[in-house]
Amino acid sequence: MQLTLKTWDDNSVEMNVTHCGICGSDIHTLDENWRSANRPLVGKNVTNLKVGDRAGVCAQSSSCHECELCLDGQENMCQGGGVFTYDSRWPCGSKSYGGYADKWRGDYRFAFKVPDTMTSEIAATFFCAGVTTYAPLKRSNIIPGKSVVGIMGIGGLGHFGVQFAKGLGAKVIGISHNENKRDIALELGCDGYINASDEASMAKYNSSLTHILCTGASPDFQWHTYFALLKVNGHFINVNVPEWQYPGMSAFTLLSKQIKVYGSGIGSPREIEEMLAFAAEKDIKPWITTYKMSDVNKAIEDFRAGKPRFRFVLEN
Known part of the structure; x- marks a missing residue:
């Protein structure tokens, strides 16, 4: 056509x-x-x-x-x-x-x-999924060696999120709803893995994360389930836009840990240029x-x- x-x-x-x-x-x-x-x-x-x-x-x-x-x-x-x-x-x-x-x-x-060291087929993926995950992580005050970032959803967005969070110096924990992505998460560089359907797995990481980047969730998602993983003053960053609606939230759920909940849409031209240089420097693939x-x-x-x-x- x-x-x-x-x-x-x-x-x-x-x-x-x-x-x-x-x-x-x-x-x-x-x-x-x-x-x-x-x-x-x-x-x-x-x-x-x-x-x-x-x-x-x-x-x-x-x-x-x-x-x-x-x-x-x-x-x-x-x-x-x-x-x-x-x-x-x-x-x-x-x-x-x-x-x-x-x-x-x-x-x-x-x-x-496109950076000279980056192939065109690799670069093509950064302009949507790359900046969608890089920009909010870069804005969220990640402290190298101290921040612990959970990446919800180990997929097209999430596998970028893991690599960018690691590149920013954070400890990274992969989060998915079963065991299917555990080996992949570890291969990508995750320092640990949470099976969100397993109570013991969730309990192990109770109040241990400083950030959660949500790149994917299932329709049974509940805020309190994942807020339990965050430390006081933790960040819950959403870049997921499913066809279903997120549930409502109790004020007490939000106040109990002073959680910061916010979303992010792609990134600015300045952030895109910064991301390309960062990805080339860290050899993110x-x-x-x-x-x-x-x-x-x-x-x-x-x-x-x-x-x-x-x-x-x-x-x-």
Whole structure:
């Protein structure tokens, strides 16, 4: 199918797509779990890229660049008209179609040079899952040698979370709802593992974690179950967006340990650049399986079947 690119302007950069990561958010969009979906060179102002550079774009392609949050460096929280890389529209009216293609055109301020030491197929995974886990961990005051971070969900997001938390100097505990991910969690670098369905396993880590990064949870999730793992003044950080709703919370559950509960959405351009440099420095590597771009339907079928270990990448 031939789709039109964004209308050209002097803030545009055009890229040939060599690799594109598949994310859970793609499947949520295809299945309309979150909302109804919209179905089907370098401009003179560009300063951060030159013709021939390898570059990548995140799940966000632009912001208004004028609201208070944008001016404060929080463009991912733009209140004036942020543009997502797919299922969105540019201010000029053009649709954004994402990276399942051979070309992409968009705002240069949301396109980032790939470190020379990072391969393109590896880099493709960092622009969504990578920054989604790196940014909140970096903001959450992790103290090397003292912080103990639990990663809920050892999957596409969680396996990044483990590696970033380790890179930041934390002790890391993997958390999943059965024993199936124990060996994988330890191979990724976890210092311990919690089977959330086992009372003894949960009790062993009672009041021992300083942070929990929730990248996945089952519909029977209850706040108090996981708050029990946190120390006083602990952090519960959510980046999981399931199709079901989180349950309500008792005020006493929240007050009993002065837990800080907050969410995080992708990351700002500054955080993306910082993440790429950090990942290159620490040699953080996702576990990937590569498909030809022409085999995208097979890749999506395999994704729905739960086969990723842990990121799928499409390659032209």
